[in-house]
């Protein structure tokens with residue numbers, strides 16, 4: 049055991065050692081300032097960069113990351129937060145819990161290439177050498193827009209420690225003269241982020257693996273102690289969900305066990321994305337040495353409540369007073385206020401962002417195309433580090449020591465409050481004037497159905513698609529040339545029109561009933577609208593990791609939202625003029641626009657949702673005026689903003705449903721309103737889906753084999769549904785038989801006059817060849833099912 053390691057018993061150095069507050073963090077963005085890691089990963093996967101080349105880039109990105117932390121003045125830094133793909137997958141490696149199918153093909157974990165090979169097999173289903181297997185499933189990381197891989201566990205899983213990658217990060221931090229604090233997903237969160245492997249017995253849950261997992265964590269803690277780590281951070285964010293009693297019992301067992309070990313670093317247990325609530329007491333009682341808590345958006349009362357927690361005195365409290373996943377500058381005076389309250393509890397308070405900075409872009413100072421006022425209000429990862437450093441100094445040395453920084457922070461706050469960009473009186477007045485009547489369509493659903501049937505004259509089991517067609521290289525090239533000024537507006541529009549023409553002709557030829565224009569003009573279904581609405585900005589370098597090497601650039605809601613003019617009408621009208629079949633107007637819904645943007649922090653999201661909804665309501669009216677008879681308002685993000693704690697859910701669903709209904713409620717009874725959802729398990733939000741009162745809903749269903757229809761029926765949903773019959777996440781195109789099989793299964797659950805035929809989601813990720821084959825199968829499968837129906841009716845209903 050080295051001299052750093054401790055055998056902590058009471059979690060303090062004793063009352064005689066004065067605590068000096070410092071700044072720290074749980075995680076920093078991983079992709080590099082210019083997404084160097086993304087590029088290197090993709091080159092590696094494509095066979096253009098070998099393992100050594102990839103690890104070189106990792107070294108450079110680590111230099112950047114640790115360099116930025118050091119430059120900000122942070123000395124105790126996370127190690128283990130960096131990841132080549134995902135930190136939950138890293139934890140599975142650390143615990144020796146990769147599925148056998150990823151370790152089997154003779155990949156030698158003692159060589160870098162072998163280690164990378166099995167890692168990417170698990171992450172993506174293929175490595176750089178062409179081995180293939182089924183990748184791990186992916187799902188949302190809490191209520192963030194980051195997605196983690198889902199480890200597969202079973203009663204025969206045999207965890208074993210493998211700390212090589214973690215130790216490499218620890219040593220890299222040391223090489224930069226920094227004090228590493230390993231950050232590892234804790235045992236309870238790891239189990240709850242995993243699923244039972246397919247071959248596990250029915251009813252077996254990963255919780256059952258805890259007894260076998262704890263000795264492995266114990267070994268890892270001993271290794272880290274031997275490595276000289278004074279502290280280790282266990283991320284137990286699952287505890288903020290306040291879920292079931294089983295969770296509390298699991299956490300008590302796990303942390304009492306780990307705290308009771310004699311050879312280990314001190315234990316800091318973190319709960320991010322929400323308050324820890326009762327779990328804080330549970331952890332303190334279990335004997336952990338410190339807590340890292342998320343205090344983003346906390347009121348002074350909440351902070352006082354935390355400070356009053358029995359057992360806090362003498363322990364370490366890493367106070368997440370700077371919002372780690374929002375993009376706004378912190379009001380430093382208020383944060384310091386909160387820190388002072390916490391310090392009076394006798395806890396050894398340090399200052400940090402509320403969660404890993406993985407969820408925010410790197411550096412706002414690069415955003416030289418942003419309005420300087422707006423830029424001065426924003427803080428990305430590097431600015432957040434500066435903030436926590438200032439706050440730690442203020443807490444250690446008193447307010448006078450940071451008077452200048454507090455002054456700047458006050459000025460920023462005042463500028464934002466006073467700015468015309470944040471409040472638009474006309475928008476406020478319109479929002480205030482919304483009445484319950486505005487949320488209701490002009491006629492009830494059954495009347496609308498009859499009117500729409502008469503107006504649209506569609507065959508039974510109508511076919512349609514979800515909106516996007518492949519974003520071909522030609523489309524991307526035209527967009528890039530336009531952006532770079534090499535192609536003028538007219539040239540760009542002509543290119544997009546050509547694409548719309550092609551897509552409409554393809555659908556007509558295939559025999560699709562309700563057409564789309566294909567969305568070639570949108571590279572992103574949210575940013576397209578954000579770019580056309582006042583109140584949003586999109587930082588040029590604002591990339592954040594969504595999963596693996598995939599990054600997104602979310603817009604920021606800066607102020608009140610207003611639509612200066614039509615956003616989509618031109619394209620829908622153009623497409624409609626090419627055909628007699630109805631063309632759907634395609635809009636992204638208010639909830640999804642907000643779910644995939646950085647929200648403002650000076651107003652509740654519900655206010656922005658209402659403003660976006662009013663803008664979309666006007667767009668719907670303009671589409672109708674241009675002759676559109678079918679409008680689709682996509683809400684794939686509806687499930688995503690669902691609060692982690694059950695207590696907040698009802699309020700959320702109420703405003704979310706209202707926003708959708710406000711966006712669509714003005715549509716004429718004859719206008720058919722569709723909505724679309726995908727990605728998620730919808731079980732928790734079925735009632736809300738029903739309450740949207742859309743005429744038709746298309747849902748991802750191909751993989752779940754139509755189970756979603758049962759859930760809808762249980763909710764009493766009685767309008768039309770298009771359960772996806774084509775899994776567009778797979779390159780495998782269904783046959784007409786498979787489509788008609790899906791439809792037969794759907795018809796067991798749904799009357800024929802309520803069933804639509806469509807893919808699971810948009811076609812933008814598929815190739816043109818797959819799309820053309822898929823459309824043909826879709827239409828042929830629908831025709832077959834129609835024939836079967838006609839036969840059935842012929843048998844029972846004499847004509």
Ligand code: MET
Nearest residue numbers: 514515516682684810811
């Ligand atoms: C993630 S849902 C996507 C819906 C959109 N209309 C599309 O087809 O791409």
Ligand SMILES: [Zn+2]
Nearest residue numbers: 684726809810
């Ligand atoms: Zn979708």
